Amino acid sequence: KQEVTQIPAALSVPEGENLVLNCSFTDSAIYNLQWFRQDPGKGLTSLLLIQSSQREQTSGRLNASLDKSSGRSTLYIAASQPGDSATYLCAVRGSGNTPLVFGKGTRLSVIA
Amino acid sequence: EADIYQTPRYLVIGTGKKITLECSQTMGHDKMYWYQQDPGMELHLIHYSYGVNSTEKGDLSSESTVSRIRTEHFPLTLESARPSHTSQYLCASSELGRSSGNTIYFGEGSWLTVV
Numbered sequence: 093k094q095e096v097t098q099i100p101a102a103l104s105v106p107e108g109e110n111l112v113l114n115c116s117f118t119d120s121a122i123y124n125l126q127w128f129r130q131d132p133g134k135g136l137t138s139l140l141l142i143q144s145s146q147r148e149q150t151s152g153r154l155n156a157s158l159d160k161s162s163g164r165s166t167l168y169i170a171a172s173q174p175g176d177s178a179t180y181l182c183a184v185r186g187s188g189n190t191p192l193v194f195g196k197g198t199r200l201s202v203i204a
Numbered sequence: 205e206a207d208i209y210q211t212p213r214y215l216v217i218g219t220g221k222k223i224t225l226e227c228s229q230t231m232g233h234d235k236m237y238w239y240q241q242d243p244g245m246e247l248h249l250i251h252y253s254y255g256v257n258s259t260e261k262g263d264l265s266s267e268s269t270v271s272r273i274r275t276e277h278f279p280l281t282l283e284s285a286r287p288s289h290t291s292q293y294l295c296a297s298s299e300l301g302r303s304s305g306n307t308i309y310f311g312e313g314s315w316l317t318v319v
Contacts, residue, residue: 124306135210135294135310136247181247185306191237191262192308196246 094119098182098195105172106203113167113198115182120163126192127156127167128181136181140167172202207231210295210311217285217318225280225314227295236278237308239294240264247294253278285318292316 095118124143128136140149140156148157155168179199183192208229234255239247249262253272298308
C-alpha cells in the first residue's frame with residue numbers, strides 16, 4: 093500500500109528566504125505526483141503536476157523535482173512571501189487510474 | 205480556475221438528522237471524489253466515481269453514501285448524522301483520460317458539525 097510522508101510537518105521562515113519542502117513515497121511505481129496548496133478552511137489548489145517520465149516542473153517561484161527511483165520529490169519556493177503561508181500537500185497517483193494518495197502536509201509560515 | 209462547487213459551506217445539525225452535501229462541477233469531468241479531512245490531518249478518500257452510475261468506496265470506511273446520476277453532480281448523504289461525522293468534506297474532480305495528466309480540482313469544502 094502506497095504511503096506518502098512529508099517533512100517537516102511545520103516550517104517557519106522569514107520573508108525572502110528560499111526553502112525546500114520534502115515528500116517521500118514508498119512505492120516508486122507511480123503515474124504522476126502533484127503538489128497542492130491549502131489555505132485554512134479552504135479546499136486544495138493544484139500547484140504543479142509532474143508525470144512519472146519527468147524530472148521537474150516550474151511555475152513562477154515554484155520548482156518541483158521528482159526522483160521516482162528513490163521515491164522522493166521536493167518543492168522549492170524561491171524568495172518566500174507572507175502570502176505563501178499555507179499548508180502544502182504532496183499526492184501521488186499509481187498506475188491504472190487509481191485515486192491519489194496524500195501526505196499529511198507541511199504547514200508553512202512566512203514571517204514579514 | 206476550477207469550476208467545482210460545494211454546498212453548504214458550513215452546517216451545524218443535530219444527531220440523527222439526515223444530511224446531503226452537494227457537489228457540482230461544470231468541467232465535464234468523468235471522475236469525482238469525496239475526501240474527509242479533520243483539522244490539521246491528512247485527507248482520506250471516502251468515495252469516488254469513474255462516471256455515471258459508477259461509485260466506489262475509498263480507503264476510509266464511511267457511513268455515508270453517494271450517487272452519480274448525472275456527470276456533473278456527485279452528492280454525499282449521511283442518513284443519520286453522529287458527532288463522529290464532524291469534519292470537513294472535500295469534493296474533487298478530474299478527467300478520466302491521460303491527456304491532461306489527470307490534474308485534480310477541489311471544491312472549497314463543506315464543514316459539518318454534528319451536535
